[in-house]
Amino acid sequence: MNQFFGGAAANDPISQFKIKSLLDIDVAGFQLDFTNSTFWMVVGVFLTLAFFGVAASRKALVPSRLQSVGELGYTFIADMIRGISGEEGLKFFPLVFTIFFFILSANLVGMLPFAFTTTSHVAVTATLAVMVISIVIGYGFYKNGLGFLNLFAPPLGDMHPIAKFVLYALLIPIELISFLARPLTLALRLFANMLAGHIILKLFAGFAVMMASAGGLLIFGAVVSFLAGATINALEFLVAFLQAFVFAILTVIYLNDALHPSH
Amino acid sequence: MTAVSYLTAFAADAAAKEPAVFPPLDTWHFPSQIFWTLLLFGLLYFMLSRFILPKLGSTIETRHSTIADNLDEAQRLADEADAGQKALEVRMAEARAKSRETADKARAKIETQINAETAKVDADLATKLDAAEARITHLRDEAMSNVSQIAADATQAITDRFGVKTTTAAASSAVGKALDS
Secondary structure, three states: OHHHHOOHHHHOOOHHHOOOEEEOOEEOOEEOOEEHHHHHHHHHHHHHHHHHHHHHHOOOOOOOHHHHHHHHHHHHHHHHHHHHHOHHHHHHHHHHHHHHHHHHHHHHHOOOOOOOOHHHOHHHHHHHHHHHHHHHHHHHHHHHHHHHHHHOOOOOOOOOHHHHHHHHHHHHHHHHHHHHHHHHHHHHHHHHHHHHHHHHHHHHHHHHHHHHHHOOOHHHHHHHHHHHHHHHHHHHHHHHHHHHHHHHHHHHHHHHHHHOOOO | OOHHHHHHHHHHHHHHHOOOOOHHHOOOOHHHHHHHHHHHHHHHHHHHHHHHHHHHHHHHHHHHHHHHHHHHHHHHHHHHHHHHHHHHHHHHHHHHHHHHHHHHHHHHHHHHHHHHHHHHHHHHHHHHHHHHHHHHHHHHHHHHHHHHHHHHHHHHHHHHHOOOOOOHHHHHHHHHHHHHO
8 A cells, every 4th residue: 555655745635735844934932934835926026026127117108918917917906996896996996906916926836836825825815814804903993983883883873763773683693793804704715715726736646646557447547537637737827816806896896985984 | 351350359469469558547656747747838828918918918909900900091081081171162152143243243344335335326227217317308408409400491391392482480390280280
């Protein structure tokens, strides 16, 4: 049996998420090591900066391909924000743009063989989610003052006072819970998607290798497993884009609540 | 050996190898992950919002305004061309009317001239005709009187040949009688 697991580290679908410290850094008792996760995050950020840096440096009236793709990303995010919260929402354009491309680059870098997927760690996605919600709450109170609390008690219009009271008694807890669930779902959706995708990829690839090395009729199983893995791989690219998009669009929707709290 | 036994063996092996915490839930790296995520996100945000996005935005803005300007300019030139066309048409119509008027005037003038000339020539011809007719009548009368003279002479001569002496008056009256009958 052990021959199949000779390279146990390579076949085990979980060890790809293991964090290894590359450089020990201790600041005030906090262990802020530079890890393999950090390294690939740096790679993603660097690639994003390099791509848009080059795209922005070419200010041609008729854009080259690279400049065109860069501007496509710009208008894509800008149109998304405009569609949801109008021209007013554009003050958050750099933030949403950064969120989208930070996550997209991390997801796509994770698709490289042997690379680490930083977004498959709940610590990373939760940090981003909490940051977004903090900005929503902070900006909501800064702009609307206590009027931001209208978010939890939307106007009901003309209504009998008792009916109003009953409705609010039901509505406010629901709104509160749904608001509190936002950072949770935001963080878990991205985390779970990236984690599950990479586990499945690793499983199919591992099966293919195991069955192929077993030989005999299992070779066919290996072929099927490999093809399934390749298909899932294509799907994962879609998921990488989609999850970045979902995170960004939800960020815009939540920011829109801060801009216009009375729904 | 079936695929199912591989799966179970695989799972058992994985479980044996990794009794430790599931890596994403391992807590030792949380401070590092949070710190580096915020730092790198901040860096990306700073670089993008400060340097890259304004440039990209201004390029797109410049393109939009250039295209809009060019369209406006094209519209302006098209309008100008239309106006020119209209002015040309007006002037063409004016010129046509003027030429028609000039032609009409010329025709009228020529017609009056022709009429005057024709009347003059007609009058001339009429007087000439009258004169000619008078002359012809005169000549015919003269010729006729000459004829009766010659006839009288001829009659006298013929009668002379027959040996009858006639007077000139008698011959003349006889000829007159013969001619009148």
